[in-house]
Amino acid sequence: MKNKLLLVFLVFVAMFFSLAGGALGGAGVMYFAINEGIVDGMLPLGISSGSEPSISLEQEDEVKNLVVSSTEIQTAITSTVAGVGPAVVTVVGRVLDQRDFFGYASESQVSGSGVIISEEGFILTNNHVIEDTSQLMVVLANGEEHEAVVVGSDRFADIAILKSVGPVPAIAGLGNSDTLAAGETVIAIGSPLGDLKNTVTVGVISATGRSLDSGRGYQLTDMIQTDAAINQGNSGGPLVNLAGEVIGINTLVLRGSGISSTSAEGLGFAVPSNTARAIADQIIQKGYFARPYLGIRYQSITPDIASVYGLPVEWGVYVAQLDRESPAAQAGLQRGDIITKIGDQTLDDSHPYINALFAYSPGQTIQLEVVRSGKVLNLPIILGESK
Structure with missing residues (x-):
């Protein structure tokens, strides 16, 4: 009898320590997992608990902060649109089409966007929006139509200044585009297709300092x-930050590479506000934006052209003609010369002639590196001013 009682007691003790050891072991594994970041203190699926899962006070604060942050961004977007939206206009122009066989020319309509930047009614837009137009009108956010005139433009930066005739409903301030950072939230406002005025889209700054080939022998830089x-139709409209400042003028969108069938989405580009401001200020004061001027007619040289014509350099510009009394003529440049370097910049695929020249200002004295009859010459030249 005693032996049977002893046996039962030993079995009971063994079972007790087995269960206790399993529980302690399980707790130890869970403690390790939580503290090593493998789980977040949540119970594994299939295991129930007598109480509802709870979030720690620290986690709860983090969740609240995220919600507040999201709400603040939403509020900032709507308040920014409410503030800047009334200053955005639709720009409508008429263009004379090519004359037909009988000498008649029909009219077509083009449209884009713009933004009012002063109480005097000055409007920032793109040059390509108003280029070749014979008559201009702006449509305000409230539907009112006002006549407008071109004050001046700069095709190389694709910026133009208009002046509206009539009362100004609102103005938008220009921000500092030099402080932009990738990932910053921005808002584009404009009139896509010309009819959907004051359409709002939201995104981020994807990158700054981009260079794009204009297709006209120069690059659009610092985009x-x-x-x-x-x-289409958004061109000339503002790109705005959450402080309600215009930090760019929407200019173009890329759909593909041009050398492949690959398409792309979300590749929009804007002229920086600091570039637009510098051009706008000068146009408003002078009626034009001054660019440096050499006074030559030229042909760009590429490796293919150099190979066909047996030229001594692969990159540069061939001087085909000089304007009389121009800075180039006065500096001793001659027809047939090849310019390979402007100032400190060697000309190549990434640094075309126009962009290298426009790095300087009218009135500056720079050096031109020229190849003439197989010899390399350095000619000092005082840059003129073009309007």
Whole structure:
């Protein structure tokens, strides 16, 4: 009898320590997992608890902060649109089409966007929006139509200044585009397709300092890239930060590379506000934006052209003609010379002639590196001013 009682007691003790050891072991594993970041203190699926899962006070504060942050961004977007929206206009122009066989020319309509930047009614837009137009009108956010005139433009930066005739409903301030950072929230406002005025799209700054080939022998430089949707008709409209400042003028969107069938989405580009401000200020004061001037007619040289014509350099510009009394003529430049360097910049695929020249200002004295009859010459030249 005693032996049976002893046996039962030993079995009971063994079972007790087995269960206790399993529980302690399980607790130890869970403690390790939580503290090593493998789980977040949540119970594994299939295990119930007598109480509801809870969030720690620290986690709860983090969740609240995220919600507040999201709400603040939403509020900032709506308040920014409410503030800047009334200063955004639709720009409508008429263009004379090519004359037909009988000498008649029909008219077509073009449209884009713009933003009012002063109480005097000055409007920032793109040069390509108003280029070749014979008559201009701006449509305000409230639907009112006002006549407008071109004050001046700069095709190389694709910026133009208009002046509206009539009362100004609102103005938008220009911010500092030099402080932009990738990931910053931005808002594009404009009139896609010309009819959908004051359309709002939201995105981020994807990158800054982009260079794009204009297709006209020079590059659009220092462009802002954004994924905020920009469509035909948005050109000239503002790209705005959450402080309600215009930090760019929406200019173009890329759909593909041009050398492949690959398409792309979300590749919008804007002229930086600091560039637009410098051009606008001078146009408003002088009626034009001054660019440096050499006074030559030229042909760009590429490796293919150099190979065909047996030229001594692969990159540069061939001087085909000089304007009389121009800075180039006065400096001793001759027809047939090849300019390979302007100031400190060697000409190549990434640094075309126009961009290298425009790095300087009218009145500056710079050096031109020229190849003439196989010899390399350095000619000092005082840059003139073009309007």
